[in-house]
Amino acid sequence: MPELPEVETVRRGLAARLAGRRITHVTVRRADLRRPLPPDMGQALTGRRLQGFARRGKYLLAHLDGGRVLIVHLGMSGRLSVDDAPSGGAHEHVVLHFDDGAVLRYEDHRRFGLMDLADAGRLEEHDLLRHMGPEPLAPDFDGPALATRLHAKDTPIKAALLDQRVIAGLGNIYVCEALFHAGLSPRRRAGSVQGRRADRLAGAIRDVLDAAIAAGGSSLRDYVQASGELGYFQHRFAVYDRADQPCPGCDCGAGVRRIVQSGRSTFYCAKRQR
DNA sequence: AGACGTACCTGACCGC
DNA sequence: TGCGGTCAGGTACGTC
Numbered sequence: 617m618p619e620l621p622e623v624e625t626v627r628r629g630l631a632a633r634l635a636g637r638r639i640t641h642v643t644v645r646r647a648d649l650r651r652p653l654p655p656d657m658g659q660a661l662t663g664r665r666l667q668g669f670a671r672r673g674k675y676l677l678a679h680l681d682g683g684r685v686l687i688v689h690l691g692m693s694g695r696l697s698v699d700d701a702p703s704g705g706a707h708e709h710v711v712l713h714f715d716d717g718a719v720l721r722y723e724d725h726r727r728f729g730l731m732d733l734a735d736a737g738r739l740e741e742h743d744l745l746r747h748m749g750p751e752p753l754a755p756d757f758d759g760p761a762l763a764t765r766l767h768a769k770d771t772p773i774k775a776a777l778l779d780q781r782v783i784a785g786l787g788n789i790y791v792c793e794a795l796f797h798a799g800l801s802p803r804r805r806a807g808s809v810q811g812r813r814a815d816r817l818a819g820a821i822r823d824v825l826d827a828a829i830a831a832g833g834s835s836l837r838d839y840v841q842a843s844g845e846l847g848y849f850q851h852r853f854a855v856y857d858r859a860d861q862p863c864p865g866c867d868c869g870a871g872v873r874r875i876v877q878s879g880r881s882t883f884y885c886a887k888r889q890r
Numbered sequence: 891a892g893a894c895g896t897a898c899c900t901g902a903c904c905g906c
Numbered sequence: 907t908g909c910g911g912t913c914a915g916g917t918a919c920g921t922c
Contacts, residue, residue: 693899726899771892
């Protein structure tokens with residue numbers, strides 16, 4: 617689910633509501649997510665103040681006073697929402713209570729998400745983060761930076777962009793959308809995306825992510841903003857989940873095509889994407 | 891190196 | 907109404 621725009625939207629919502637608040641109580645109802653929660657997590661969090669929220673790719677990073685960082689990944693169905701009373705639902709796995717009465721709930725019905733603790737000073741060396749590729753919204757991300765990552769890669773560009781070591785934060789939706797806006801076929805060899813093609817793709821990635829963040833992300837099944845509101849970028853998809861429908865501004869007779877690459881659905885327009 | 895299948899887990903949906 | 911099959915925004919592993 618949650619790809620970079622959804623995690624970024626949640627990050628902003630949590631920062632606005634919880635930065636500076638102290639955690640007074642932690643309830644762990646299920647510790648077996650994709651990997652077990654750190655056994656000492658409740659103890660490590662209780663009494664700590666949340667200094668701020670950062671993001672690396674699809675990972676949310678909650679910085680605590682005392683120099684530790686709570687790392688959260690939402691997997692496919694993870695949801696972080698604040699201010700509501702705990703629902704007590706079957707998939708509410710972790711609940712944090714704050715000194716001003718706020719309640720942060722982590723729900724994840726598929727349990728593909730994870731949480732871990734790290735030292736702030738060595739965050740970049742953490743196993744989950746150290747192999748991650750560049751941030752597509754960083755100021756120095758551009759065509760040449762992307763071209764370097766793709767150089768000599770003998771795999772379809774679709775698969776390369778899903779690889780978090782190549783570029784951080786993209787998932788199935790935004791890869792499909794960015795390739796459409798760049799006019800590049802998902803089947804094209806990654807290594808052939810150089811020069812002006814790489815410029816176009818880097819720009820398309822940035823534009824799609826910016827637009828999705830501005831829309832509060834894409835709500836398909838599980839995703840909501842930290843406030844509980846839905847995102848609405850799903851109404852702007854050009855190709856994702858639009859098989860057999862016409863793509864915007866295109867007179868291709870066949871419409872959007874769905875194929876399967878490395879086991880995942882890919883949506884594209886065979887006329888406009890080469 | 892990379893392609894591919896499989897696994898993790900639950901729920902929604904579709905056809906019968 | 908129920909059942910089986912398929913699919914889903916992610917990632918990690920083993921095997922060829």
